[in-house]
Amino acid sequence: MRGTLRAWRSRWERSRHRERSGTDRFGPPRQHAWQRPAQLVVAAFALVIVIGTGLLMLPAASTGPGETTLVQALFTAVSAVCVAGLAVVDVGRHWSMFGELVVLALIKSGGVGIMTLASLLGMVVIRRFGLRMQLSAQAETRSLNLGDVRSLVARIFIISTTCEVVVSLVLALRLVTHYGEPPLRALYHGVFHGVAAFNNAGLALYADSLTRFAADPFILLPIAAAIVLGSLGFPVLLELRRHFRQPRRWSLHTKLTVTASAFLFGAGILAITLLEWNNPATLGPMGWPQKLLVGVFHGVMPRSGGFNVVDVGQMDDSTLFVTIMLMFVGGGSAGTAGGIKATTFAVILVVVWAEIRGHPDVHVFGRRLSGSAIRQALSLTFLSMTVVAGATVYLLITTPFHLEEILFEVVSAFGVVGLSTGITPDLPTQAQVLLVLLMFAGRIGPITFASALALRERTRRYDLPEARPIIG
């Protein structure tokens, strides 16, 4: 396993090398099974969701007999597998221990699953774009084989579990020493929330999410740290682990993700701390150290942690609006975060900046962004906006809630964030089903769409004359 892992690593390295001197266009793709990414990912997630829904429908899964509806089970399973975190029923109160363990297993498998699939697809894309270079250099070409995939899954499982174990133990220790919980119960709660945190699942066992810990940095900061790590994405984690102190060796992807994430976390923390500073229903009554603590915690959440320690529904409309924008962008690629992803956002920013400076080429970190990457970022963003706008219009028509609540809920679902102004359980059934679809689409849509685009790209170049309309 370590052998294939090393091979994969060296392939990752080589693809980064190719990236440096790479090219952008290719002939028709060969069709391997794992090169039909959309179908594969959809099928895998759908299967796990069906199993999860079935298990949650069992009488043993809930505390009261026969009270779980299909939509409740489906919603919970999708929310867990997609590590979204919205909830129509209170996780700690509605589900039995068995139900909670099902939810935990769904979170874990959803997290590992999405990291694996997205990493695989990312590798496939990078391989496609490195292939010509490789051929022209007469280098050995190898397909990804089952061993590679197994090794990738194993590595992801190990890295994520390591993070989860560390956070879980820290949480459990704190629950024992400071809250007097019995060790086993503390361990269970620690594990559940540690796993939920690293996987950015946003589901808590407490009815009020983590509000009871609103003043405890030893609970909030480990959880926030796990969320940040999980949201960066596996490729970035892998590179950071190897070259943490050598940013110059990072790939363009890691540089963009880390820079954009730092900017977005900073913006989130700043916005929430300042906008809520005097809100009597949120940060207002707290002392300034706690304001800062909660500001940092809630500044991290929109990028798709999803826990809360103050009532999101009581936040100022301005905070909700900023949060909506942050949730839409989301976290890093091939991680447990959702949204259009940090790199997509970074690409748009870089393009705009290059245009403002009048540069015909888009340069960033010593690389030139390919036109196809720009068009894909634009397409992904536009289509995501279209999905969000369509769902928003539908919910505005069919529910009595206001734009800020609806838009917040829709973007939270599509960005698999899990924050809510509190309207989720009150939505009519067909609106909850729409949220299920949004979570599913938001989880696998951007990944499969972007890689499908990248893989389908052809060399076709008609010789049509170039033209421009008047812009603006």
Place this chain on the structure above:
Amino acid sequence: MRGTLRAWRSRWERSRHRERSGTDRFGPPRQHAWQRPAQLVVAAFALVIVIGTGLLMLPAASTGPGETTLVQALFTAVSAVCVAGLAVVDVGRHWSMFGELVVLALIKSGGVGIMTLASLLGMVVIRRFGLRMQLSAQAETRSLNLGDVRSLVARIFIISTTCEVVVSLVLALRLVTHYGEPPLRALYHGVFHGVAAFNNAGLALYADSLTRFAADPFILLPIAAAIVLGSLGFPVLLELRRHFRQPRRWSLHTKLTVTASAFLFGAGILAITLLEWNNPATLGPMGWPQKLLVGVFHGVMPRSGGFNVVDVGQMDDSTLFVTIMLMFVGGGSAGTAGGIKATTFAVILVVVWAEIRGHPDVHVFGRRLSGSAIRQALSLTFLSMTVVAGATVYLLITTPFHLEEILFEVVSAFGVVGLSTGITPDLPTQAQVLLVLLMFAGRIGPITFASALALRERTRRYDLPEARPIIG
């Protein structure tokens, strides 16, 4: 004058010819005065606004003595010059006949001004992009001279005045025959609303905008037609006038504008008619012919007519949300409409469609879109969204209104539309000043920004290796 006009026309034609076989990149621009478009446009508009504000501050301009504040005068002048249409005071009640004539003159000069400046800038851009072709073909190169500009202004004045006169007479006739107004008064009202309609100004002399005519197709349809014509933009009007029945001879710009406009008008009419069909405060009580009439009228308004015949504040949140999106896109380039413009929206749609189909080049109507046009459309859209988002956050913080009202007001101001849920007069002064800035930025920002981008573009091509991050 006809000579220089013919020269300009033939230059327009030639630029379209070049467009067919054109190229995209150029050396550093020569610096003529009219090639510093941003400064020129800003200065011209600022000057007219200062004069207009001064005139409106005169005691003779208002009905009561000494009751006009600086912000009221400034807001009205900016709203008129930018043909925006938002109002903090009731035009018909607050202003005297003299004040109304000032407003009318501001609307007319603002409309002609923006069409002239935008057409000039469009020509400059197209010339820049045709220049190399011209040189390589050893063709005569001539700069735009003062005669060209004069002839352009004259032609714009003639075309717009012709449209306005026709609509004004139709309206006046109807006001005399059907509403029993005395002929002079009917003519005055006809002219005011005809000019306001063609220039998409959205300011009416009646306190309730055009609500009193909500059942009268002989008033609403001519106004809607004038608004549609004005919103297409001068270059499109000129081409339509010459080749109305030969769409194959239209330039790419005209094809994109007409197609996108048809789509957006259709979407607006459909959305408003269906979403408001049963709303008891808007279309609900009407018979279905009037529902359709008002649906058509209000479907046209968001693209940036700005009149209303039903209370916009009473519309369903879903209608407001759709209207916000339509207002953001706006109308055609180099016309009196605002927004990011139909071509910008069309370019984005075309890019997304090409990506979905896996085409490496973006083809539309037998032309290949240049990468720079794509990047400019993306930049303009992103920066416009940033302006809208920033202003929205500011107003959410400083006013008690909800997201749908604020976002509607901000996009209406930035898109120089003039529709409002009714909060404009109730906003605090500094919020009204922000709206003034938004109208000003929305009027001249996209035009000057996009042409500045196009003109600044350089041939610089570093030889950096291409790279791509993971998108999505």
